[in-house]
Amino acid sequence: MILAQSATRNIGVVILAVVIIGFLVYLFFNLLETRGEGGAEIELAANRKPYHSDDILETTKLDQSLLSGLFLLSVIGLALPLYWLGEPGRQEGLVENTLHLWTEDGAEAFEESCSSCHGGGGAGGIASFAITEQGTGAFVASVDWVAPSLTSLLTRFTEDEVIHTLNFGRNGVMPAWGAPGGGPLTAQQLDVIVVYLRSVQKDADAVQVAVTDGLIAEAREEWVLRDPDLSARFLDAKQNLARAQQTGVSSIIEEAQGELSNFQREVGETFPNEQMAAWLDEISDPSHEEYLTYGKLLFINRADSGAYSCARCHTAGWSYDGAFDLDIAGNPVTTVTDADGATVPGYLQGGGWFGPNLTNGAEVTQFPNVDSHIDFIRKGSADGIRYGVAGQGSGQMPGFSNRLDDDLVEIDEFGVEVSKNWPASLTEEQIAAVVAYARSL
Numbered sequence: 001m002i003l004a005q006s007a008t009r010n011i012g013v014v015i016l017a018v019v020i021i022g023f024l025v026y027l028f029f030n031l032l033e034t035r036g037e038g039g040a041e042i043e044l045a046a047n048r049k050p051y052h053s054d055d056i057l058e059t060t061k062l063d064q065s066l067l068s069g070l071f072l073l074s075v076i077g078l079a080l081p082l083y084w085l086g087e088p089g090r091q092e093g094l095v096e097n098t099l100h101l102w103t104e105d106g107a108e109a110f111e112e113s114c115s116s117c118h119g120g121g122g123a124g125g126i127a128s129f130a131i132t133e134q135g136t137g138a139f140v141a142s143v144d145w146v147a148p149s150l151t152s153l154l155t156r157f158t159e160d161e162v163i164h165t166l167n168f169g170r171n172g173v174m175p176a177w178g179a180p181g182g183g184p185l186t187a188q189q190l191d192v193i194v195v196y197l198r199s200v201q202k203d204a205d206a207v208q209v210a211v212t213d214g215l216i217a218e219a220r221e222e223w224v225l226r227d228p229d230l231s232a233r234f235l236d237a238k239q240n241l242a243r244a245q246q247t248g249v250s251s252i253i254e255e256a257q258g259e260l261s262n263f264q265r266e267v268g269e270t271f272p273n274e275q276m277a278a279w280l281d282e283i284s285d286p287s288h289e290e291y292l293t294y295g296k297l298l299f300i301n302r303a304d305s306g307a308y309s310c311a312r313c314h315t316a317g318w319s320y321d322g323a324f325d326l327d328i329a330g331n332p333v334t335t336v337t338d339a340d341g342a343t344v345p346g347y348l349q350g351g352g353w354f355g356p357n358l359t360n361g362a363e364v365t366q367f368p369n370v371d372s373h374i375d376f377i378r379k380g381s382a383d384g385i386r387y388g389v390a391g392q393g394s395g396q397m398p399g400f401s402n403r404l405d406d407d408l409v410e411i412d413e414f415g416v417e418v419s420k421n422w423p424a425s426l427t428e429e430q431i432a433a434v435v436a437y438a439r440s441l
Contacts, residue, residue: 011082015075099195106196109189113177114150122150122200124305129173129320131333141327143320145173148312149304151202152210155422156380156398159194164383164395166190171313171354204423207308211426212277214303219276222297224267235345237263238324246326284429286436295437298430299349308400308425310434313355315347323347350441355397359441366391370435377401377431400426400434 052061110122119125127147131140153162167178167190177183178190185193202210224230237260244256280297283290300311300318311318317325317334323345325333332345350358366388367373376387380399387393403422426434 011079015079102192102195103199106192106194106199109185109193110196113185114193117145117147117174118150119147119305122153122197124149124307127173131320131327139328141325141333143322143325143333145320146302146305146312147174148307150197150307151200152207152304152307152423152425153197154201155207155403155425156400158395158403161383161395162194162197163190166193170396173319201422207423207425208427210303211301211308211430214301214308215280215297216273216276217303218297218301219280220267220271222293223271223276230267233263234267235324238321239326239345242324242326243330246330284433286432291433292437292440295433295435295440296349298426298434299437310355310438311347311349313397314350314352314358316351316353317347318353350438358438361441363435363438363441365389367439370439373435373439374431377435398425400424400431401428 111120114122115125117125117127125147127145128142129145130142132138133140157165163178165174166185167176167183168181169176169183175183177185179186221234224234237256241253241256241260244252247253280294282288283294285291288294299309300315301309303309306312306319309318317323320333322334323332327333334345334347335343336346336348338344338346348359352358356362363373367376368389372388378399378401381387381391381393381395381397383393383395385393402424
């Protein structure tokens with residue numbers, strides 16, 4: 001196809017050159033035949049001069065005219081089929097060039113509007129956010145909200161769903177960027193951002209590497225929390241950092257960050273990656289007594305700034321580390337009640353926030369059939385489509401399995417349009433473990 005396109009272009013250039021050269025030759029000889037006025041009108045006027053005889057007109061001149069017509073017909077007969085053969089290549093080039101330009105424009109728009117929260121290239125970042133009291137709007141705390149990585153966004157949401165979120169915002173934290181939601185960007189600017197996001201999506205292997213790395217980090221923290229001494233040190237280090245951040249003094253903040261980094265380095269040596277990976281492999285067996293712990297670690301996975309976790313939507317405070325952030329009174333922003341009835345820093349996993357409350361058997365009520373529950377986690381919700389017993393989809397719940405994108409096609413090596421199959425965020429086994437954990441809450 002590319003060769004045909006190149007050959008057609010070359011032939012077109014040659015034909016254009018022939019036409020230009022022919023015109024110049026005609027102009028040259030026409031100028032040679034002109035002469036200045038030097039005689040009577042009967043000698044100068046072309047229509048008063050004697051012309052060729054019939055013998056010449058019906059032979060030489062007629063042959064010249066016929067040959068010229070034959071040449072032009074030959075050019076047309078050759079050029080049109082070649083043009084037709086090259087058309088698919090030109091169309092493909094237009095698509096590729098347009099996508100290339102839109103990707104560049106989208107990168108600029110993303111850098112201007114999105115990267116301050118979601119990081120360069122959509123790799124994930126931090127957004128400053130003010131927590132206020134519900135109802136009164138009174139200031140509670142200033143927190144660093146973790147904005148998720150967008151490098152696997154299209155594995156979970158359709159492009160229409162992404163555009164909807166860009167238009168109207170999400171969860172009261174991400175603002176509306178599109179004109180329909182009162183934002184500053186036009187529909188075309190949102191479109192080019194989505195085209196850019198296509199270019200930064202991870203493949204299936206990279207997604208699983210990120211998920212696995214996140215699970216190892218969560219597994220290590222799980223072991224820290226099981227050790228009373230390590231758990232106390234961890235809590236102290238996190239709270240010291242929260243207090244330091246409240247001072248706004250960079251030297252104090254750096255010292256607290258150094259303390260936490262040293263602790264994390266020590267823990268990393270105590271619980272190396274290999275040991276954590278082996279433990280995760282062991283408890284991922286559905287028959288293992290800690291199988292639900294494996295599901296919980298997937299539920300809370302902070303990999304890629306929480307892009308693959310359920311806690312980011314279903315657990316209050318999880319997106320900004322609320323158990324360790326302090327409010328204006330110096331108390332933890334997010335607390336729970338322990339077994340002794342005391343209020344302590346912590347999270348009610350699955351207790352609901354942007355997503356519904358999953359505790360007290362809510363998931364078992366919504367999905368009496370386990371398979372239907374698993375299928376819902378695979379596909380996510382679709383706007384206006386019913387799910388479970390009485391669920392009404394909004395399109396805001398992502399799907400975590402392979403997603404066949406109906407609104408995007410690719411061109412294969414034979415020039416045929418094929419559907420794009422985005423990789424899964426979680427494997428079938430991981431989805432089953434998340435469902436088991438959610439149903440246990």
